[in-house]
Amino acid sequence: MSVTTEQVESRVVETLASFGPDASQITRSATFEELDIDSLDLVELAQVVEEDYGVVLKGEDMKELKTVGDAIDLIVERAG
């Protein structure tokens, strides 16, 4: 299955927005810290990604992620 970066980006932004931050703040360079996205939110994001793209992201993968762009790139890389 191949997915485009745009598809992943839109799904990630939509999911992160459901956790609280305004969608306009969710840019590639925004950090999860700035967005007040915590570890539990990232666990839920990983769950969405697994359901939608079949990409399994483990806790240690998520710990490395600092920005929204990091997450998008990792998902696209694994899905490809």
Place this chain on the structure above:
Amino acid sequence: MPEPRTNGCALVTGASRGIGAAIARAIAQDGWAVGVNFRSDATAADAVVQSIEADGGRAVALQGDVTDPTSPDRLFELLESTYGCPVLVLINNAGVSADDLTPSMSDEAWSVVIDTDLTAAFRFTRRALKPMMRARSGRIVNVSSVVGLRANPGQANYAAAKAGLIAFTRTAAVEVARRGITINAVAPGWIDTDMTADVSQDLLAQVPARRAGTPDEVAACVRFLASDQAGYVTGAVLSVDGGLAA
């Protein structure tokens, strides 16, 4: 019987008899469709399902050994497909005891109790939390024991598992509290069931209420903790023991 709930269903492990059967019947009275999990006694589980249906509720018997690591996925998927909704109430009730004094306790007696009473509850909770997090709603109740709170010679394995279940309850509850999910424990004392049939009547003297409790008395507490009204109760341990741990 209230309106059937269609947004979610309930799973009670170890529900063919005793406290679990009473919990399944009680939860069904709040409109939940209930998965009545059992390991070996299909006849007893069917009887629980029939009694729920006779009262106008919905239930299905689900065979599965809780210590099998594949059981959580299999049972949740069965229940989700049967009722077309996620499991929003999980009662970790399945438990065994294998009593012995510590100096003579076998590895097997230790392991079977830890696996069944503690590890299985972790695995079922982990599976349940995924859809509950997405739904921003969920109720998990772990059936611990007074033995997790105070000593009972001959039950070091059971005590370790049940105390572990309480610590697990508190920590997991805090982790997911902001998702609208509550995780609580009940700590039954001496309850009249098959499991306590061999308990010496002398112990009754230690119970301030001077009587054994009934499975229905435990089930009523679980039903409350699983209810909408209990939304602000999480990480709590409710003793149901006639004052034994007080």
